[in-house]
Amino acid sequence: MELLKIAVQKSGRLHDDSMRLLKEAGIKFDNAVDQLKARSHTFPAEVLFLRNSDIPQYLKDGVVHAAILGENVIIEKGGHCTIVQKLGFSKCRLSLAVPKNQPYEGLHFFQNKKIATSYPNTLKKFLDEQGIRADYHQISGSVEIAPNIGLADGICDLVSTGSTLFKNGLREVHTILQSEACLVRTQNLSVGLTALFDKLTFRIKAVQASRNNKYILLNVPNEKIDTIAQILPGMKSPTVVPLVREGWSSLHSVISENDFWEVIDQLKAAGAQGILIVPIEKMVL
Numbered sequence: 030m031e032l033l034k035i036a037v038q039k040s041g042r043l044h045d046d047s048m049r050l051l052k053e054a055g056i057k058f059d060n061a062v063d064q065l066k067a068r069s070h071t072f073p074a075e076v077l078f079l080r081n082s083d084i085p086q087y088l089k090d091g092v093v094h095a096a097i098l099g100e101n102v103i104i105e106k107g108g109h110c111t112i113v114q115k116l117g118f119s120k121c122r123l124s125l126a127v128p129k130n131q132p133y134e135g136l137h138f139f140q141n142k143k144i145a146t147s148y149p150n151t152l153k154k155f156l157d158e159q160g161i162r163a164d165y166h167q168i169s170g171s172v173e174i175a176p177n178i179g180l181a182d183g184i185c186d187l188v189s190t191g192s193t194l195f196k197n198g199l200r201e202v203h204t205i206l207q208s209e210a211c212l213v214r215t216q217n218l219s220v221g222l223t224a225l226f227d228k229l230t231f232r233i234k235a236v237q238a239s240r241n242n243k244y245i246l247l248n249v250p251n252e253k254i255d256t257i258a259q260i261l262p263g264m265k266s267p268t269v270v271p272l273v274r275e276g277w278s279s280l281h282s283v284i285s286e287n288d289f290w291e292v293i294d295q296l297k298a299a300g301a302q303g304i305l306i307v308p309i310e311k312m313v314l
């Protein structure tokens with residue numbers, strides 16, 4: 030039996046959400062702590078715990094077949110893989126920042142300046158396209174201190190809330206790319222491994238759909254069923270179950286969390302009562 034080898038970040042921002050997603054997709058491990066790899070006892074897969082920034086090389090070498098990693102790393106380190114699904118966590122952006130008191134009037138600020146970054150390839154490609162020539166100072170961590178110690182005029186680094194930049198007296202001036210965790214696969218997989226990977230993708234999509242959607246139940250007077258069914262943007266059309274109380278029914282449907290807040294007032298105005306919103310465990314579309 031072939032094993033699908035999946036790379037996951039060993040520790041860091043991606044690790045917990047990646048493992049939770051695999052678990053909810055039915056790929057469970059006994060004790061995956063402090064090991065380089067773990068074999069699932071519920072799916073023919075092995076997870077290898079690696080540094081996020083090393084994963085592209087493992088994909089290229091064919092050591093792993095699939096991975097969960099940050100899009101920013103794929104862009105920086107080169108393809109060797111196909112992005113199959115964006116996963117919605119570890120969202121961040123790669124941005125340029127300058128000392129906050131520094132006058133800044135546009136990207137030409139960086140002309141002939143020195144920029145500290147862990148993303149030299151992505152940054153150089155971007156600035157080349159803009160016709161800007163700069164010096165790059167590559168460092169692998171704590172990039173944000175570089176301007177304070179006179180190492181660079183600005184930085185290019187990952188930002189999520191911006192608080193690290195703020196604490197270091199820096200101001201974000203331009204976003205180069207947006208990133209989030211992705212599920213990827215290598216290009217050349219055997220028929221058997223492709224089937225396993227497709228099964229994994231199918232399950233991950235079901236988990237993601239269930240997270241965004243809720244099951245909704247509401248009581249409505251029978252003469253309002255049509256009106257209320259129009260308001261509910263359900264999967265196909267709502268289920269109608271008669272209540273013991275004469276002239277009333279219970280309507281069941283699936284609704285996205287965002288849509289719910291949009292339509293709740295309309296539902297109440299149309300006569301809906303006893304509205305329940307229930308989480309969905311898995312959802313297969």
Ligand code: ATP
Nearest residue numbers: 041042043080081082099101119120121187188189
């Ligand atoms: P490695 O595992 O190679 O040490 P790393 O040092 O980049 O990787 P983390 O800081 O855990 O590890 O970041 C992992 C990924 O999380 C990043 O590549 C990026 O995709 C994402 N990320 C989300 N928000 C941020 C942020 N504010 N700063 C850095 N990375 C972020």
Ligand code: MG
Nearest residue numbers: 041080169170
């Ligand atoms: Mg690190």
